[in-house]
Amino acid sequence: MTDDIDAIAREGTTDIYLMLDFDGTLIDLAPTPDGIHVPARLHGLLAGLHAKLDGRLCLVSGREVAVLEHFLPDFPGDIFGAHGAEARRGGTLSRHPLVGSPVVASVQSQAQDAVAQMHGVTLETKDTGAVIHYRAVPQAEGAARAAAETIAAAAPGMEMHTSKMAFEIRPSDASKAGAVHAIIAEQPSGIRPVVIGDDVTDEEAMVVANAAGGFAVRVGGGDTCAAYRLPDPAAVLALLESWLSEETL
Numbered sequence: 001m002t003d004d005i006d007a008i009a010r011e012g013t014t015d016i017y018l019m020l021d022f023d024g025t026l027i028d029l030a031p032t033p034d035g036i037h038v039p040a041r042l043h044g045l046l047a048g049l050h051a052k053l054d055g056r057l058c059l060v061s062g063r064e065v066a067v068l069e070h071f072l073p074d075f076p077g078d079i080f081g082a083h084g085a086e087a088r089r090g091g092t093l094s095r096h097p098l099v100g101s102p103v104v105a106s107v108q109s110q111a112q113d114a115v116a117q118m119h120g121v122t123l124e125t126k127d128t129g130a131v132i133h134y135r136a137v138p139q140a141e142g143a144a145r146a147a148a149e150t151i152a153a154a155a156p157g158m159e160m161h162t163s164k165m166a167f168e169i170r171p172s173d174a175s176k177a178g179a180v181h182a183i184i185a186e187q188p189s190g191i192r193p194v195v196i197g198d199d200v201t202d203e204e205a206m207v208v209a210n211a212a213g214g215f216a217v218r219v220g221g222g223d224t225c226a227a228y229r230l231p232d233p234a235a236v237l238a239l240l241e242s243w244l245s246e247e248t249l
């Protein structure tokens, strides 16, 4: 494991397919999901690198595709959203079969009732499920977890997943690993998948990238299967800038 940004940069861009997480990787975490700040230079950086990589750059995020389109309106690449339960590929959006279902509606309704009982805990709804956030009241973690587990256990086809100061109920067959598998299956041999992420939800994608001959970069702390580590999103942007400015032989 190394946190040497230069060592990662030397991996080069000639044969990589770059898969980027959003929160905590490209942008700093914030008190609320809507409270994030997107650095102005990120837009041009992603567009420039997408072009340099001949399109081999995508987002793989827990956020919904529509939310990512809101924060990154000019992003030209493919977007895997809602932990792989949604995908915008070549401009066409596909969504998990549970979107719009009574199952998801019931999950959201129960989650709304649950957070109403927990002071400071908030609800983020997605068309694929619900997220119970306790960042403002860390002492509510146990109650939030119990509520999310109970709701998920009663929802066919859904599971509870742990995120940063949050518990999400989402389709059990959706994952960031599935997104990486889909990309790899389309690429010619010799292209190395590269996953950069900060959370436990990114680790399953990193495992796939490693197994396919690529590599991963973990942002921040936590156990990881990644070969590299960077301290924060500022370092990730510096890496991307380094890759963008490298001379291709």
Ligand SMILES: O=P(O)(O)OC[C@H]1O[C@H](O[C@H]2O[C@H](CO)[C@@H](O)[C@H](O)[C@H]2O)[C@H](O)[C@@H](O)[C@@H]1O
Pocket (backbone or CB within 6 Å): 021, 022, 023, 024, 025, 028, 029, 030, 031, 032, 033, 034, 035, 036, 060, 061, 062, 063, 064, 124, 131, 133, 135, 163, 164, 165, 166, 168, 199, 201
């Ligand atoms: O896969 P990601 O792109 O990293 O998205 C993961 C989740 O990110 C968001 O929640 C996290 O970031 C918030 C803003 O910084 C923070 O307030 C929250 O505590 C974090 O859990 C987003 O709200 C979720 O929907 C994403 O699944």
